[in-house]
Amino acid sequence: MKAMVLKGIRQIENLDRPAPTLQHPTDVLLKIIRVGICGSDLHYYTQGRIGDQIVPFPFCIGHECSGVVKDTGKQVTRFKPGDLVVVNPSVSCGTCDQCQLGHFHTCREVRFLGCPDQLEGCLCDLIVMPENCCHSARGLTADQAALVEPLSIGYYAVQLSGDLKGRKIGILGSGPIGLSVLLAAQVAGASAIYVTDRLDYRLEAARKQGATWTGNPDHTDIVSNIIQREPQELDAVFECCGQQTAFDQAVGLCKPMGRLVIVGIPETDQSSFSAHDARRKGLTFINVRRQNECVDSVIGLINEGRIKPDFMITHRFRLGQVDQAFELLADYRDRIIKAMVDIG
Secondary structure (H helix, E strand, O other): OEEEEEEEOOEEEEEEOOOOOOOOOOEEEEEEEEEEOOHHHHHHHHHOEEOOEEOOOOEOOOOEEEEEEEEEOOOOOOOOOOOEEEEOOEEOOOOOHHHHOOOHHHOOOOEEEOEOOOEOOOOEOEEEEEHHHEEEOOOOOHHHHHHHHHHHHHHHHHHHOOOOOOOEEEEEOOOHHHHHHHHHHHHHOOOEEEEEOOOHHHHHHHHHOOOOEEEOOOOOOHHHHHHHHOOOOEEEEEEOOOOHHHHHHHHHHEEEEEEEEEOOOOOOOOOOOOHHHHHHHOOEEEEOOOOOOOHHHHHHHHHOOOOOOHHHEEEEEEHHHHHHHHHHHHOOOOOOOEEEEEOO
16 A cells, blocks of 8 residues: 655655554454644654654654545444544553543553554555544545544533633634634634734634634734733633743733643643743643544534534645645645645
């Protein structure tokens, strides 16, 4: 089969690899149809690592995908060949203390698609996944099914932030994850949503999706502008870009007893915050680790028309063009938001 493999920093190659086979009776063999390129994939491409997760070159990355069932193990009951599925890229053990508590996303033995030393990614023709990582995509397009994974992160972040009905929030960073938070916050009933980004075209996308106000920190003082509009500050702020400046802004924007929800992946090993401001305000810091048991909820919201995510896909590529997609994303060229790779 064909697989796009990282051979080094900003070096990707189309290689022939042996096709995977069913190993367990609960396995599902999938023909990959669509793959979305994520910000974490971009970290691996440009830096070869995220924190202490270092890519062992050569390595196939990618985890946002939809696929069609080609074959199933003898104990698979929910799927048959030809079914379109959403893939949850996180394979949990089901037996550790975290799994027993229902914290499958922090499983002690988790294996994640396209994550170094865990599982090879999905930028290839075929993968094998456990049945419990496959979700019916009935009613969804292949594109929408591939968008479910990032949408689930946004949905989970909103769930962790508490009841947002009638609340006023900020979203710092309006890439695909920030936009996913926006869509989920609207479903949750947020009354005002303030969105920032350093790319004006992404702010334009946020406004079209219903953001109350948008601002570019390169051109405006984000904190003072929002506080002028909301003198009592914001109930929750979602940091979705992994930037220290956004972290600082988030502390300044949260009201006393507010929640700062950390979703973005920083490029540095450490971030800091004003301890005195955070303490005096009594802020709650919430770190978002991927998502947990949110996939079916997001599929339902898309099917109901309450979340309409297709606008995020701005560029399409074939499998052999993946290097072009990464270079475009690395430089934020051509108004790119989400690159979708058509493999099917």
